[in-house]
Amino acid sequence: MSNLPRVLADLPVSADVTELCAGRVELVPWTGNTHGVVGIYTYGHPTVDAALLDALPAVQVISNNGVGVDHIDVAAAAARNVPVGNTPGVLNGATADLAFALLLAAGRRLVEGDRYARGPDFHRFDPSFMLGREGHGSTLGVVGMGRIGEQVAKRARGFGMTVLYCNRRRNEAAEVALGATFAPLDDLLERSDYVVLTVPLTAQTRGMIGRAELARMKPTASLINVARGAVVDVAALTDALRGRRIHAAALDVTDPEPLPRDHPILALPNVIITPHLGSATVETRRRMAEVSIDNLMLGLAGKALLHPVQPLAHG
Numbered sequence: 001m002s003n004l005p006r007v008l009a010d011l012p013v014s015a016d017v018t019e020l021c022a023g024r025v026e027l028v029p030w031t032g033n034t035h036g037v038v039g040i041y042t043y044g045h046p047t048v049d050a051a052l053l054d055a056l057p058a059v060q061v062i063s064n065n066g067v068g069v070d071h072i073d074v075a076a077a078a079a080r081n082v083p084v085g086n087t088p089g090v091l092n093g094a095t096a097d098l099a100f101a102l103l104l105a106a107g108r109r110l111v112e113g114d115r116y117a118r119g120p121d122f123h124r125f126d127p128s129f130m131l132g133r134e135g136h137g138s139t140l141g142v143v144g145m146g147r148i149g150e151q152v153a154k155r156a157r158g159f160g161m162t163v164l165y166c167n168r169r170r171n172e173a174a175e176v177a178l179g180a181t182f183a184p185l186d187d188l189l190e191r192s193d194y195v196v197l198t199v200p201l202t203a204q205t206r207g208m209i210g211r212a213e214l215a216r217m218k219p220t221a222s223l224i225n226v227a228r229g230a231v232v233d234v235a236a237l238t239d240a241l242r243g244r245r246i247h248a249a250a251l252d253v254t255d256p257e258p259l260p261r262d263h264p265i266l267a268l269p270n271v272i273i274t275p276h277l278g279s280a281t282v283e284t285r286r287r288m289a290e291v292s293i294d295n296l297m298l299g300l301a302g303k304a305l306l307h308p309v310q311p312l313a314h315g
């Protein structure tokens, strides 16, 4: 056993994280001997709750390699004076790029077209087949105008889109800089051709897009989720897609994740599902590893984290 500080981690971690930890901390598997563990390093799962913190009383810091902390009981950590760190800022561009890729792919039926082009039915070009919906000039509704939402809105300007947004509070900076217009959720759903979800998962956002909300969307509109699966009621979405009550959906996140193989939504042609790739680029994952290991080392040294998560914002 080394003398390095022992940190509980969901192993294996990436090569970047392994490199950044070398000679600084010893990563201990979640199911292994947790004796003397002084830190917790997570990336989305498993859950860090009060029971785990009680079982590991020497923990000085929880560092999350990602921005969403819905798997961490931040209030329980705060009650035990354990700071929680995350990686905001470094992944906004990559996640907004993916949201836009999904938006265009949903509108233009890209994945369906790929399957068709590989299949036996594609004999010759037919001008009447596989017509989609335009991205340029359309109306985009951004649900959650935070750091990632702003980057989505910024890209939409290049496509000549009208940008609506809703948020817990007005984001006047985004209104001025990005020409985004605040709208209540119901209004945004009724007017948008693309609804992009970029909210954190909290008690307020869990299930916020359910049957009633989907019913407000235009039959020609698409729903894009790069937030967390549980923001959307997946049974209601399955029904809306099956009944063609909306054009399409593109989901980078699902609830549960992954979906069971026999989930009915997986049989539908008008849904695209990607395996939680929002921040999955070489460049962004490197920056996330750096920020999260910086947070970890600062916490272990008893210093303020680069990016501490505030408990109230995630209640």
Ligand SMILES: O=CC(=O)O
Binding pocket: 065, 066, 067, 068, 069, 091, 278, 279
């Ligand atoms: O989903 C990824 C993250 O929250 O960073």
